[in-house]
Amino acid sequence: MFWNDKWNRDIDFGAAFRDSCVWYFRQVIDDIGQEKMREELYKLQYGNCDISDWEGRLNTNNNNRALTGFWIESSLEISPKEQTEVMQRIFGTDLVCSEEIRNRLRQVMQETEQDPAAIAIYGKTGMGRSNGIIDAWFTGFAEFGENRVYFCVYLGKSDDENISSAAAKEIAIRLVSEYFKN
Numbered sequence: 001m002f003w004n005d006k007w008n009r010d011i012d013f014g015a016a017f018r019d020s021c022v023w024y025f026r027q028v029i030d031d032i033g034q035e036k037m038r039e040e041l042y043k044l045q046y047g048n049c050d051i052s053d054w055e056g057r058l059n060t061n062n063n064n065r066a067l068t069g070f071w072i073e074s075s076l077e078i079s080p081k082e083q084t085e086v087m088q089r090i091f092g093t094d095l096v097c098s099e100e101i102r103n104r105l106r107q108v109m110q111e112t113e114q115d116p117a118a119i120a121i122y123g124k125t126g127m128g129r130s131n132g133i134i135d136a137w138f139t140g141f142a143e144f145g146e147n148r149v150y151f152c153v154y155l156g157k158s159d160d161e162n163i164s165s166a167a168a169k170e171i172a173i174r175l176v177s178e179y180f181k182n
Contacts, residue, residue, distance in 0.1 A: 002067070017108040020125065023066040043096055044086050047078025061129055073130045080152040083139040087150045091122075091141055109140055111173065119144045119180050121173055123151075125165030133157045138168040142176040149179060 002008055006019040016024035029037055034054055041049040053075035056068030070076045078086070089096045090105065097105075109122035123140025139152035153172040155163045 013104075014108045017124070020127075022069070022072065025071075026066050026069055029069060029071075041076075044089055045082075046086055047076060047082050050075040050077065059130075073128045080137065080139070080154040083137070083152040083154075084150040087139060087141050087152075091148075091150075111140070111169070119177060121176055123169065123172065125169055127163075127165040132159055134160070134163045136163050136165040136168045138165060138172045140172070142180065144180040147180070149176065151176060 002023065004019065004021075006015070007021045007023060011019070011021055011024055013024075015021070032040075034051060038049065038051055041047075041051065051070040053070045055065065056070055056072055056074045058075060059068050059073040061073060062068055068074070088094070091102060106122055109124060111121040111123055112119060120143045121140065122142070123138050125136070125138050127134065127136040129135075135155065135157045137152055137154040141148055141150045151172055153168045153175070155168050155171075
């Protein structure tokens with residue numbers, strides 16, 4: 001049994017993505033394997049691309065292998081600026097991902113309704129804790145007509161228990177809405 005009740009069931013990619021289901025993605029990366037994972041991270045230029053701590057042993061928050069990995073408070077690191085650049089590489093004109101992958105990601109990242117007269121917002125939350133210090137973010141992009149903006153709201157490292165990925169998401173949606181209003 002996992003601390004997050006949403007993880008204690010059979011789950012598909014969409015639900016795993018929305019609920020940040022760590023055990024699901026642990027299985028995915030193990031299926032992909034280290035060589036292919038390294039290759040894909042380099043193709044995306046995803047932060048430092050460091051998967052050297054494949055098992056996630058640097059993360060001292062958890063010793064359950066299903067809940068650890070190189071991307072969780074471990075060897076893989078990425079800055080907020082780099083996160084926006086990755087979004088741009090995936091959804092911009094670089095075409096580092098197939099149209100099928102981009103469409104699937106858009107589908108699971110969709111945060112707002114697809115009303116042509118409204119702002120469409122797509123994103124992914126994230127949160128980590130290391131030595132009692134919390135960091136949280138919401139990264140993605142927004143579209144309004146033909147205009148697109150990429151963003152990452154990062155609520156730095158803090159011991160404030162009110163820091164959350166939901167708060168970062170709320171801030172991002174408010175800022176993007178104000179940006180497109182002007």
